[in-house]
Amino acid sequence: MRFLHTSDWHLGRQLHGLSLHDAHQAFVDHLVDVARSERVDAVLIAGDLYDRAVPPPDAVGLWDQAQTRLVVEAGTSVVVIAGNHDSPARLGVGSRLLERAGVHVRVGTAAVGTPVLLEDDETRVACYPVPFLEPASAVTDWAVEERSHAAALRVAMGKVRSDLAVRPGYRSVVMAHAFVSGGQQCDTERDISVGGVQHVPGAVFEGVDYVALGHLHGRQRLAEGLRYSGSPLAFSFSEAAHIKSSYLVDLDGGGLCGVEEVPAPVPRRMARLTGTVEELLNSPIYGAYEQCWVEATLTDRVRPVSPYERLKRRFPHLLKLVVPSVAVEVGSRTLAELDRLAPVEVALDFVTEVRGRSADGDEVALLHRAFDELRRAEVTR
Template structure:
């Protein structure tokens, strides 16, 4: 199965008071064209679709157009809410748009209910773990201590339990929005530190074939199976040297991984100039 992994669109964001909307529109054109031209079986968006909980109308319209184009092209899309999104607002009408192949996962209670897609080798279960704010979801996951590792671990226990009840050949993909140990941050991510601890170990995701991460804005490979797509555009000067890409992931019949970086368009490159 061929999967296009992207994240951290931050629709509606500006860069030092300059609107990024045209550049974001160019990226979404590129996303849709890539999904079509590379015959992608699924697009996954690992959170932070919008830049803030109440996005401007122009950003909502851009998102709406992108979803219509993906639906029209027949490419199933799975996306989760990130820490910048309002999960409830993003999840409005999720049941309705699911009929068009757009699967929004914004409710922590549904993290173990996968989107099942099928290729020639069988089922692939896509589990969407929206951003889990520890203080808000500790009751849902019945954990004694509210921490990122604790709640993500509890969510992954549910995922593994569901997966164990499926056919042995079922492959699995998890979407998550978190700061995973070993990742390199930039200046444009919102701090999610709780109790002085922001990161979780990559081992919390053991037992699945691919983990599509969002939150950090640089594309990174933590392990062969655990990767950040990064943001499609630079949102701070700390990202001047970033190569902005999406991951094109080939998930083989036994769960083997081949990954290729697909470059995103750069409407306006950044530069740092130093001097006296």
């Protein structure tokens, strides 16, 4: 039996103000093609389907399209769990009706331990969706004494094992949205710590054939049957080196028999460049990055004039500019001294402070004209 493990779509997310809707659409097209061509029995989406609790309409429309196409065009089942970004109440709307169509959406604690049962001529699999578990909810619903993700997941896995024990001959898959110890973070995952406790030991999942994890955005293997698929798109420049993909997971009567990486489409390469403005503008070594999404970190000793506008001419997809603070000796003034200065002198001091050099003649003249205009405006009010 074959599964396609993916997670952390974050539909509705932007990249430094840039809409990722078209990139998400390309991923959905790719996922449907893979599910159809590889004869996938079920697509597993391990949480954070949406980027926020109240997703924008185009994100909701894309999910509606994706689930419909996976069932109708690819002929596969779909199993989805809520992540920490998702609203259980909203994601779970219509779930009982969707279940009849082969789309299994699990949110909250109520259905934990109740599997989605899948089988073909040779293999029977019990898939246990375990959505993101708020420790506070686990304390209330299950009387968990320790308020932590690990405690909540231990109870959840106890329910899984109890159900699996009465299903002889079934192989097992667990879906979970959590931070498992040993996983590597980047800077785009929302903190899920509770009182400083967010890590879950991998041993919590022992005895299961495959665990499809979500939450961390980098693809990673913690054990042969314990993996993060990672997000299908890069959501910050901290993910520039990630290889985005999904996992094709095969199980037979003996258990896990194969895991294959399926690369996701790359909407545009990402590049992190460092140098002075002149180096970035003129050096041929940066020519290969002109069509990338670019984060540029400047190393100029003096803050350059209009660096963003200038760099944008060479790198039209520049999304982030890091301009270092410039430490300069401009002298310190007391409030009394500042009070005695003319407003234009205060402005000129400010220019020197933030840029690392004094204003040139044209800039001094421009500031004088500006303050003259302000004074005239005050007089005519």
